[in-house]
Amino acid sequence: MTVPALGLGTFRLKDQVVIDSVRTALEIGYRAIDTAQIYGNEAEVGQAIADSGVPRSELFLTSKIWTENLGADKLIPSLKESLSKLRTDYLDLTLIHWPSPQGAVPVAEFMGALVEAQKQGLTRHIGVSNFTIDLLQQAIGTVGEGVIITNQIELHPYLQNRKLVGFMQQHGIGVTSxxxxxxGKVLHDPVIQAIAQQHGATAAQVALAWAMQLGYAVIPSSTKRENLAGNFKAGALRLSDADMAQIAALERAERLVSPESLAPAWD
Structure with a gap:
């Protein structure tokens, strides 16, 4: 099982804004929606999906367990609450959003609870987010090989995370970027802009196509129909080997997301 190559992200989108974004995306043809408990928008995402008339069976719905709910006594109840808000009986993918700060809840405890949720039919697949190689090794040690289908990580032309990606690929764990x-920083990069001009594409389409061409899943968000539609077309854009090499050369280890209270010791 792999995560759909292109989905809709909903980070930082709230209230009517997220309802409109999800509704528009579903009209355009998106079928993968990514949310999280901490986003505070699961109920609105659920409303937009219900209003859309798109059958649940056509959707790939992802949410993420927040750090406060990682304890074995809290994870499954919190997931059931998410399902209620999303108006569904199951998720297609449930992720651990961040590893437990300072290891307060052992990896074995929350991964064990996540597997139990899967056994109960609350989620079809399980994965993690913001996990390092060490944390992935601990998680695999708990659930076994081939169970974790993705690690959702910050990844863009300026932070290509090659060491971590290499480990994930060795263990059959998909990359969700x-x-x-x-x-938006890479959209102003002259290399990205030049490639976009050559292809008659947008800079966003180039960045998304680059990631998808490497086999990664992407979950860009937008509130504008034009951008949602443009991003959706990125899957049809084929970059040349020369294009891919130019983008690979943009790596500069520029991490943009590393909250002090949550971030593990990055690889």
Whole structure:
């Protein structure tokens, strides 16, 4: 099982804004939606999906367990609450959003609870987010090989995370790239812009196509129909080997997301 190559992210989108974004995305043709408990928008995402009329069976719905709910006594109840808000009986993918700060809850405890949620049919697949090689090794040690289908990580042309990606690929763990556009920073990169001009594409389409061509899943968000539609077309853009090499050369280890209270010791 792999995560759909292109999905809709909903980070920082709230209230009517997220309802409109999800509704528009579903109209355009998106079928993968990514949310999280901490986003505070699961109920609105659920409303937009219900209003859309798109059958649940056509959707790939992801949410993430927040750090406060990682304890074995809290994880499954919190997931059931998420399902209620999302108006669904199951998630397609449930992720651990961040590893437990300072290791307060052992990896074995929350991964064990996540597997139990899967056994109960609350989620079809499980994965993690913001996990390092060490944390992935601990998680694999708990659940076994081939169970974790993705690690959702910050990854964009300025932070390509090659060491971590290499480890994940060795163990059959898919890459889901968040922040693929680097908070919009990479859209102003002259290399990206030149490639976009050559292809008659947007800079965003180039960055997304680059990640998807490497086999990564992407989950860009937008509130504008034009951008949602443009991002959706990125899957049809084929970059040349020369294009890919130019983007690979943009690596500069520029991490944009590393909250002090949550961040592990990055690889």
């Amino acid at each position: 968040y922040m693929t556009l680097g908070y």
